[in-house]
Amino acid sequence: MPRMHTPIRSIAITVAIAMLAAATGRAQAPSSLEALRTRAERTGFVETSRYDDVMHFLRVVDEASPLVHLTSFGYTFEGRSLPLAIVGRVTAATPEAVRASGKLRVYIQANVHGGEVEGKEAMQALVRDIARGQHAAWLDSMVLLIAPIYNADGNDRITLTNRGPQHGPIGGSGTRANAQNLNINRDYIKLETPEARSMVKLLNDFDPHVMLDLHTTNGSYHAYHLTYETPNNPAVDAAIIERMAGPWMKAVSDGVRAKNKWEFRAYGNVGGQAPERRWTTVEDLPRYSHNYWGLRNRLGILSEVYSYLPFDERVTVNARFVEEVLAYAHANAAALQRLTTEADARNVIGQRLSLRSQPARSPEMVDILMGGVEEEINPYSGRVMLRRTDVRRPERMWEYARFESTEQERVPSAYYIPSSLTAVVTRLRTHGIRLERVAAEQRLPLEQFTIEKSDFTAREFEGHRERTTTGRYAAVEETIAAGAWRVDMTQPLARLAFYLLEPRSNDALLSWNVLDDALKDSTAYPILRTRN
Numbered sequence: 001m002p003r004m005h006t007p008i009r010s011i012a013i014t015v016a017i018a019m020l021a022a023a024t025g026r027a028q029a030p031s032s033l034e035a036l037r038t039r040a041e042r043t044g045f046v047e048t049s050r051y052d053d054v055m056h057f058l059r060v061v062d063e064a065s066p067l068v069h070l071t072s073f074g075y076t077f078e079g080r081s082l083p084l085a086i087v088g089r090v091t092a093a094t095p096e097a098v099r100a101s102g103k104l105r106v107y108i109q110a111n112v113h114g115g116e117v118e119g120k121e122a123m124q125a126l127v128r129d130i131a132r133g134q135h136a137a138w139l140d141s142m143v144l145l146i147a148p149i150y151n152a153d154g155n156d157r158i159t160l161t162n163r164g165p166q167h168g169p170i171g172g173s174g175t176r177a178n179a180q181n182l183n184i185n186r187d188y189i190k191l192e193t194p195e196a197r198s199m200v201k202l203l204n205d206f207d208p209h210v211m212l213d214l215h216t217t218n219g220s221y222h223a224y225h226l227t228y229e230t231p232n233n234p235a236v237d238a239a240i241i242e243r244m245a246g247p248w249m250k251a252v253s254d255g256v257r258a259k260n261k262w263e264f265r266a267y268g269n270v271g272g273q274a275p276e277r278r279w280t281t282v283e284d285l286p287r288y289s290h291n292y293w294g295l296r297n298r299l300g301i302l303s304e305v306y307s308y309l310p311f312d313e314r315v316t317v318n319a320r321f322v323e324e325v326l327a328y329a330h331a332n333a334a335a336l337q338r339l340t341t342e343a344d345a346r347n348v349i350g351q352r353l354s355l356r357s358q359p360a361r362s363p364e365m366v367d368i369l370m371g372g373v374e375e376e377i378n379p380y381s382g383r384v385m386l387r388r389t390d391v392r393r394p395e396r397m398w399e400y401a402r403f404e405s406t407e408q409e410r411v412p413s414a415y416y417i418p419s420s421l422t423a424v425v426t427r428l429r430t431h432g433i434r435l436e437r438v439a440a441e442q443r444l445p446l447e448q449f450t451i452e453k454s455d456f457t458a459r460e461f462e463g464h465r466e467r468t469t470t471g472r473y474a475a476v477e478e479t480i481a482a483g484a485w486r487v488d489m490t491q492p493l494a495r496l497a498f499y500l501l502e503p504r505s506n507d508a509l510l511s512w513n514v515l516d517d518a519l520k521d522s523t524a525y526p527i528l529r530t531r532n
Contacts, residue, residue: 032064033060033061033064033065033128033131033132034132036057036060036061036128038053038057038121038124038125039053040117040121040169040311040312040315041121041125043171044312045168045169045310045311045312045315046168046169046170046171047169047171047172048117048120048121048155048158048169048171048172048173048174048311049117049120049121049124049149050155050156050158051080051149051152051155051156054083054120054124054148054149054152055083057124057128058070058083058085058124058127058148061085061127061128061131062085064131065131067087067088067089067130067131067139068085068086068087068127068130068131069085069086069087069090069092069093070083070084070085070086070093071083071084071086071093071094072084073147073198073199073201073202074194074195074197074198074199074201074202075194075198076151076152076153076178076179076194076195077153077178077179077180077193077194077195078153078179080152080153082147082149082150082152082195082198083147083148083149084145084146084147084202085127085144085145085146085147085148086098086143086144086145086146087127087130087131087139087143087144087145087146088101088103088139088142088143088144089101089139089143090143095205095206095207098143098145098206099206099207101143103141103142103143103333104141104142104143104209104210104329104330104333104336104337105142105143105145105206105207105208105209105210106142106143106144106145106208106209106210106211106212106326106329107145107146107147107202107203107206107208107210107211107212108123108144108145108146108147108211108212108214108322109147109150109199109211109212109213109214109289110122110123110147110148110149110150110213110214110318111148111149111150111151111152111154111155111214112150112151112184112185112195112213112215112289113151113154113176113183113184113185113215113216114151114153114154114155114156114157114162114173114174114175114176114177114178115154115162115163115166115173115174115175115176115216116163116173116176116214116215116216117155117169117173117174117216117311118214118216118305118311118314118315118317118318119148119214119215119303119305119318120148120149120155121315121318122214122315122316122318122319122322123146123148123214123322124148125315125319126146126319126322127146127148130144135323135326137330138326138327138330140330141329141330141333141334142326142329142330142333144326145202145206145208147199147202150184150195150199151174151178151184151195153178153179154174154175154176154177154178154179155174156174157174157175157179158171158172158173158174159172160172160378160380160381160383161381161383162174162175162176163216163307165308165383165384165385165386166216166307166308166385166386167307167308167309167310167311167376167385167386167387167388168310168311168312168378168385169311170311170378170379170380170381170385171380178193178195180192180193182462182463183462184196185213185215185287185288185289186287186288186461186462187287187462188200188286188287188288188289188292189285189286189287189292189500189507189508189509189511189512190287190427190462190464190509190512190514191427191430191431192462192463197430200430200431200432201430203293203296203298203432204432208298209298209299209336209337209340210298210299210301210329210336211289211290211293211298211299211300211301212301212302212303212322212325213289213290213300213301213302213303214303214305214318214322215302215303215304215305216304216305216306216307216314217304217305217306217307218307219269219270220268220269220270220370221308221370221371221372221373222268222270222306222368222369222370222371223263223369223370223371223391223392223393224262224263224264224265224306224369224371225256225260225262225263225264225305225306225309225317226262226264226303226304226305226306226317226318226321227264227265227266227267227268227303227304227306228249228252228264228265228266228267228301228302228303228304228321229266229267229281229282229288229290229301229302229303229304230244230245230248230249230266230290230294230300230301230302231244231290231291231293231294231295231300232245232281232284232290232291232401232402232403233284233285233286233291233294233295233354233357233403234284234353234354234357234403234404234405235295235353235354235355235405235495235498235499236291236294236295236495237294237297237343237346237495239339239342239343240294240297240298240299240339240340240343241294243299243336243339244299244300244301245266245401245402248299248325248328248332249264249266251324251328252264252321252324252325252328253265255324255327256320256321256324259320260320262317262320263369263392264321265368265369266281266399266401267281267282267302267304268280268281268368268399268400268401270368270370270397272397276398277395277396277397277398278361278397278398278399278400279366279368279397279398279399279400279401280359280400281359281400281401281402284357284403284506285506285507286496286499286507287507288302289302290302292496295495295496295499296493296495296496297340297343297344297492297493297495298340299336299339299340301325303318303321305317305318305321306388308373308386308387308388309387309388310387343492344492345492347490348411348489348494348495348498349411349412349413349489349490349494349532350410350411350532351410351411352408352409352410352411353408353409353411353495353498354405354406354407354408355405355407355408355409355499355502355504355505355506356405356406356407356504356505356506357403357404357405357406357407357506358403358404358406359400359401359402359403359404360400360402360403360404361398361399361400362398362399362400362401365396365397365398365399366396366397366398366399367394367395367396368394368395368396368397368399369392369393369394369395370391370392370393370394370395371388371389371391371392371393372388372389372391372393373386373387373388373389374386374387374389375387407504409498409502409504411489411494411498412447412489412529412530412531412532413488413489413490413530413532414486414487414488414489414529414530415486415487415489415497415501415527415528415529415530416438416444416446416480416484416485416486416487416527416528416529417435417484417485417486417487417501417526417527418481418484418485418526418527419481419483419484419485420518421515421518421526421527423514424501424509424514424515424527425485427500427509427514428487428497428500431493431496431500432493433487433491433493433496433497433500434487434488434491434493435485435486435487436485436486436488437483437484437485437486438480438481438482438483438484438485438486439482440482441479441480441481441482442479442480443477443478443479443480444477444478444479444480444530445475445476445477445530445531446475446476446477446478446528446529446530446531447473447474447475447476447528447529447530447531448473448474448476448478448524448525448528449471449472449473449503449504449524449525450471450472450473450474450523450524450525451469451470451471451503451519451523451524451525452469452470452471452472452523453469453470453471454467454468454469454519455467455468455469456468464512464513465513466511466512466513467510467511467512467513467516468506468511469503469504469510469525470504471503471504471523471525473529475531476528478528480528487501501527501529503525503527510525515527
């Protein structure tokens, strides 16, 4: 067993002192922003904030500063109101006031997994620090929409044994899933959690240009303080993919290297055996936040701070990452707004967009910094925690950071959906996709997909046995009934509509069993599309 990094007695003494300080802090409620502290700060990072702590903290800042407007963007499964701090020089906490500012709108969410708590603490502190006068120049170009406790139900299901060997908080953390036992960061297509539906409503109302999603790792023992992911699905607008994976993330990584001597890198986990060792990113699926945002023509970033850094250090790393991201956004605000506007206006009809893809190997092997850990004991649970050691050991391996398309399909000018498919229509509307009612019966030259084979996953995932079909389109003449729904593909969310409605898409509504009833006695995919 590796040598203990810190004696148990020393940890216990530190904890006792911190807990005493926390009790004192609660007895003497802060009366100004200078005295305001998060629960993590008050306890010496022994504990993480509960929902009530976050709400109290944000209310204090809201009352103390005209730069902070506290509102709600929805509800959790258990009915908790989800707080949204609108930070900027705006007149009110409304979508109309925020959009009327004309500034770059940046949405930051943390704590989508209730045990990954660092972003929650860092974002509370950021709201407070801006209210104190820090980063004032940012507000010349941006309005921030900060949701620090997205999975509020999971956050408050705290035990000392959640999050396995993660290094603290030793006073416990919450659960990965929400109160439905669903992973919210796999729900952005099927929309079965109220939390995901609330976030999508926020996007439709406020229409942020930039989105950040703050996470904590579960994987390899690498030497990076933080890894990040940007949209990697090939169906995302190419200009968005290039800006995010290239200049923006390079600027962020260079900034922290220069100021903190830390290394950041595009997300990956190590697999395989030499000489085929590889560093591979996550799937390209839009059920993940960053790819979902990308298909909406928006600039999505997902971060993963290293879980074996001590809790207080993880909070600091999260804060520095967000600081560098926002510094770049501030310096390039006009260009980023223009990038999203151009993506919205780009006509994709007739293009062949990706439906399925695979990780693409780097042209040559790269150096991946591998690290080490040492064991410590949580003085309360008695369980082993792992602490990062200052080891940086380069290892040559293949990198699979991007995806290449393996199957494409033509984007039609429109899709036609029978009025009976209410579950499909409801989801499209919830996503913000525009539909129009067919006023009168009409006969049209169309294409219909015939299913030749359907395969279902052997195991359930999130309560579903995911469906994959094979088949082909054929030209048909069909009568579209009055009352059917038409999806015009000249709209800004055309890429998302395409990915939801195409039967061969790897994250389609069909994949999530939304059309199973309609296909029970038929091999004809009921959603038709135009030939042009």
